[in-house]
Amino acid sequence: MNRDAKIFVAGHGGFVGSAIVRALRQRGCSRLILKPKSELDLRDALQVQYLFRKEQPEYVFLTAAHVGGSEANRERPADLIRDNLMIQHNVIDASYQTSVKKLLFLGSACLYPKHATQPMKEHALLTGALEEANEPYSIAKIAGIKMCQAYNKQYQTRYITAMPTKLYGLHHPNDGLHASNTLAALFQRFHEATQRKLPHVEILGSRESKSEFLHVDDLADACLFLMDRYEDSEIINVGTGIEVTLRELAEKIKAITGYLGEIVYTAHAEAEADRIVDIAKINGLGWQADIKLDEGLRSVYAWVLRNESLLTKH
Known part of the structure; x- marks a missing residue:
């Protein structure tokens, strides 16, 4: 091509x-x-x-x-x-x-x-x-x-x-944060809790579920x-070949947003099953993901701070 x-x-x-x-x-x-x-x-x-x-x-x-x-x-x-x-x-x-x-x-x-x-x-x-x-x-x-x-x-x-x-990532130009429901919801909850200085953030799901x-x-x-x-x-x-638990993801976003309160997990029977793909095939061809999750999350939140009104567009 x-x-x-x-x-x-x-x-x-x-x-x-x-x-x-x-x-x-x-x-x-x-x-x-x-x-x-x-x-x-x-x-x-x-x-x-x-x-x-x-x-x-x-x-x-x-x-x-x-x-x-x-x-x-x-x-x-x-x-x-x-x-x-x-x-x-x-x-x-x-x-x-x-x-x-x-x-x-x-x-x-x-x-x-x-x-x-x-x-x-x-x-x-x-x-x-x-x-x-x-x-x-x-x-x-x-x-x-x-x-x-x-x-x-x-x-x-x-x-x-x-x-x-x-x-996950940003939809240019200026159309806001796009992400899976889990990731978008976490950004929304922690950003709001940080701005309002809430004592805790409640997260629905098992802390050890993997994505x-x-x-x-x-x-x-x-x-x-x-x-x-x-x-x-x-x-x-x-994919990336890297699993992250809900707890690890929440802690990453907590740190990025600067939230100082507690995290409360509320597990329920309908929690989403783990969804991880095997990437041996594409890796064997010579391709692998380049953007680390921490790097990607920080860039997303930096954009959010510049365009706060568009946080919920996803």
Whole structure:
């Protein structure tokens, strides 16, 4: 993927898409195809086909998706399944119809079975029941993965899928903190407690539950790396390989925010299961995350202090 290649970033205004655009521009790529939602509805097959035939992109990063948390999956399951299936179908098929050289599809670690063995290896996909809270979204995204694999098998295309772990970072320009629910909630609670000088912060969950957090700029770097060097139809995990307990994460954010009070943990039966991905495959190709969690958290909070009103945008 050279600097002169025409590259379409589907979802360039989103959290991951905007990070990929930054990474491409840092590399010197200038022929980027970026269309806002007001000009291109990826759910509309005719609009997508027209774009591909007119622009003739050589490479495609498919990061666009209709996302939502547990509430969206519960209240708007039809929207999540329909919109994601339409977006994926339109972009993947248009890529085939116009002979795109290579496409990267963005999956997620949340697509793995609810009770997958930790750390989760790529072959664990579809080996068990999904997390009920994310099922509509997960089913649609898994269909996208299978569509890429089917096109590779039947049409000899080069469509790959990256499976990132939980993400955090800043969404430029000026759109606020984006992070997993756990991390965003901790920043919110400790920042508020620091400002109001509260005697304690209550955290819902088991202090020893484990998670993994990847900075979005590291994911963008990994996506460019995979576009250059990965050719397998099988999915590939992207993460740090570093586990952090809820207690360790809370202590880090407590120190960063300067909070002086106590931390109180309130465990409950529905606590989120540990979600750690096995990254042996991508490490074996020569890639590893560069941004340490402490460094990333400090940069996020420094931004928060400069843009306090946007803290809750995530």
